[in-house]
Amino acid sequence: MxxxxxxxxxxxxxxxxxxxxxxxxxxxxxxxxxxxxxxxxxxxxxxxxxxxxxxxxxxxxxxxxxxxxxxxxxxxxxxxxxxxxxxxxxxxxxxxxxxxxxxxxxxxxxxxxxxxxxxxxxxxxxxxxxxxxxxxxxxxxxxxxxxxxxxxxxxxxxxxxxxxxxxxxxxxxxxxxxxxxxxxxxxxxxxxxxxxxxxxxxxxxxxxxxxxxxxxxxxxxxxxxxxxxxxxxxxxxxxxxxxxxxxxxxxTDAAQLKVNRDSYLRMIDGIVYGDDPKQGFVEHNVFYHPELKFQFPVPSQWTLQNTPQQVQMAPSDGRAVMMLTLAQGNDLEAAARTVLQQYQLSVVDSRRTDVNGLPAVVMVADQQQQQQEQGVRALVYLIQYGQNIYNLMGASSLADFNGYFQVFQNTMAGFSVLNDPDKINRQPRRVRIKTVQQAGTLAQALGNRGDQKKMDELATLNGMALNDRVEKGMLIKVIE
Known part of the structure; x- marks a missing residue:
């Protein structure tokens, strides 16, 4: 028309x-x-x-x-x-x-x-x-x-x-x-x-x-x-x-222009490098949160973005999304009502269950559209653990939902309490500033710090090539 x-x-x-x-x-x-x-x-x-x-x-x-x-x-x-x-x-x-x-x-x-x-x-x-x-x-x-x-x-x-x-x-x-x-x-x-x-x-x-x-x-x-x-x-x-x-x-007077290499390197000595484990980290396709003491599996080949407010995951084609946030409400029923209202969802199916010993509510809900093929369907798990209620939501188009349902469910039903001391006590990697003890190449100054890929990463972190010359007393970065 x-x-x-x-x-x-x-x-x-x-x-x-x-x-x-x-x-x-x-x-x-x-x-x-x-x-x-x-x-x-x-x-x-x-x-x-x-x-x-x-x-x-x-x-x-x-x-x-x-x-x-x-x-x-x-x-x-x-x-x-x-x-x-x-x-x-x-x-x-x-x-x-x-x-x-x-x-x-x-x-x-x-x-x-x-x-x-x-x-x-x-x-x-x-x-x-x-x-x-x-x-x-x-x-x-x-x-x-x-x-x-x-x-x-x-x-x-x-x-x-x-x-x-x-x-x-x-x-x-x-x-x-x-x-x-x-x-x-x-x-x-x-x-x-x-x-x-x-x-x-x-x-x-x-x-x-x-x-x-x-x-x-x-x-x-x-x-x-x-x-x-x-x-x-x-x-x-x-x-x-x-x-x-x-x-x-x-x-300008070029001779007066500053670079200030050593002062900058000393200032960032100890800066956290990469993911900070206390905020959550992924290892072998499992997401661990040491402070909140929970874990859940991450779908293979999905990209994960972790922030203080939420964990979000998505496949490379962008046809679905999963996210974990804290739900609002004093109990599971109140949290369910809030989620439905927040995302303007209407319930297709809802049931009480438990997830690895934790009380939970599971819902399938739709976000209605004028045209059915444009609609969104979501699988929602609300899991009560300690003082928090966690909202795990997986969403895709109505047409794609059945294809992603099992992926959503495997992740959400895999939510469990984290007890492994190794994961709970994991420390972050940090940039450390070291003084070169003897003139030579950067590779010699770094010593044996892993495989070739890790050595190349360290060279890039230093803004140098591994065969670049370094002098005694020069400051370099390492990861510890």
């Missing part, structure tokens, strides 16, 4: 296109923009507590003081010094840094472990501040709003789509904004400019991109560092940054 586009939506679209321009603080040119400065700030204030709750803030006062000091120093010389900036290291092992509108910048402990000097850090810090000063997030939001208006005007999507996405799309990827190459190139240039202006050698920023590329190569391209996956990386990006840094060196 042919649908007509509402006149009011067309008029709104025309009005927005011709009346929503704002001067870009970096370029001085007019950009299409629906978001005001006040709205940017409000969005950042709203997002900040959600992001901190999602990841957790990394507990290291000296590291938090460092990122705030350098961030405020750089913000003051940026194109938007009037914003109230906040800088934080969040407790995530992924290698990433990101910014949200209004002046909020976040670095993961994962990326902090891979920097080898302050200058590398400063270049990436400038890149992220550049996204804010050039209003890339605000511009992307504005473009998305126009696209949404166009879709609604043409009646292409139904309002219920957002309800489906709420179950299927909950994950860390929603916090990361993906920018086009032009925006990334502009932020790279701003990273060079800002880091040079506060006294750092921006050539080191180019070197860090090389480290990230090596991480990708060592994984065979299967595990791309998140900083690269959310920041498109042209083949010549490193060369462009190096050229830009050389140009800025000509504008």
């Amino acid at each position: 042919k649908r007509t586009t509402p006149l009011a939506a067309i008029m709104l679209l025309v009005y927005l296109l011709f009346n929503s321009c704002a001067k870009n603080p970096v370029t001085g040119k007019n950009d299409f923009m629906l978001m005001s400065k006040e709205q940017e700030i409000a969005m950042g204030k709203q997002s900040d507590p959600e992001i901190k709750a999602f990841f957790g803030v990394y507990e290291d006062p000296k590291l938090q003081a460092f990122i705030n000091e350098k961030g405020q120093q750089m913000a003051a010389i940026s194109h938007r010094p009037d914003l109230k900036y906040e800088f934080k290291v969040v407790d995530s092992p992924v290698v990433n840094a990101f910014a949200v509108p209004g002046g909020y910048v976040y670095f993961t402990r994962g990326i902090m472990a891979y920097f080898n000097n302050e200058a590398e850090f400063a270049g990436v810090l400038g890149h992220e501040i550049g996204h804010i000063t050039a209003r890339h997030s605000a511009k992307q939001y504005s473009n998305a709003q126009i696209a949404q208006i166009g879709l609604l005007a043409g009646s292409v999507i139904s309002p219920e789509f957002a309800q489906v996405a709420d179950i299927a799309s909950t994950g860390v990827q929603l916090l990361f904004l993906k920018f086009g190459r032009d925006a990334e190139s502009q932020s790279d240039k701003l990273g060079v400019q800002y880091s040079t202006k506060i006294g750092y050698d921006a050539q080191e920023m180019a070197g860090f991109f090389e480290t990230l590329d090596r991480m990708r190569e060592q994984s065979g391209g299967e595990e791309v560092p998140t900083f690269l996956s959310t920041h498109p990386d042209p083949a010549d990006r490193e060369k462009k940054v190096a050229k830009e840094a050389a140009n800025w060196k000509k504008k």
Whole structure:
């Protein structure tokens, strides 16, 4: 059936296109923009507590003081010094840094472990501040709003789509904004400019991109560092940054530009590397949570994302999702009512049972859609253990549900109490800074620290090759 586009939506679209321009603080040119400065700030204030709750803030006062000091120093010389900036290291092992509108910048402990000097850090810090000063997030939001208006005007999507996405799309990827190459190139240039202006050698920023590329190569391209996956990386990006840094060196006293390798390495001595076992970890396709003392099997070939708020799992094709969260309610019945209301589900089947000795409620429930094939069906296990009620939910389309049912049930029915002392007392791996005792190669200085893959990982962590020369007294990283 042919649908007509509402006149009011067309008029709104025309009005927005011709009346929503704002001067870009970096370029001085007019950009299409629906978001005001006040709205940017409000969005950042709203997002900040959600992001901190999602990841957790990394507990290291000296590291938090460092990122705030350098961030405020750089913000003051940026194109938007009037914003109230906040800088934080969040407790995530992924290698990433990101910014949200209004002046909020976040670095993961994962990326902090891979920097080898302050200058590398400063270049990436400038890149992220550049996204804010050039209003890339605000511009992307504005473009998305126009696209949404166009879709609604043409009646292409139904309002219920957002309800489906709420179950299927909950994950860390929603916090990361993906920018086009032009925006990334502009932020790279701003990273060079800002880091040079506060006294750092921006050539080191180019070197860090090389480290990230090596991480990708060592994984065979299967595990791309998140900083690269959310920041498109042209083949010549490193060369462009190096050229830009050389140009800025000509504008300043190059001899005064800092790298500060040793001071940075001493500061990150002891930083947690990889997953922190106390927050949960996967071993041999089983997820263990030492503090809450539970475990459950993870489906083979499924990707797992663990955060303080939830554990989420999904197959590579994205046709299903499983997640574990804490349910609200004083008893199983109250928790069931809350879950049904929260996700707007209607019960198909429900029963009381026990899961490995723990009382539980099992439900099959649907999220109704106007068209049956667009519906979502979920298997829900609510399990009472100690003072908590755990909500394990597996969801897929109605068409796919039967194919995933057994996978969902194997994981949920496998939830059990963790008693193994080895898992409960598991300690995190940490970056340790060692002093080279004798001149030679990096490989010789590292000694025998595992197989070739682990040695290559250590070389990349140090931003060096295994056959690179190191001198007596030089600081290097190891994992202990």
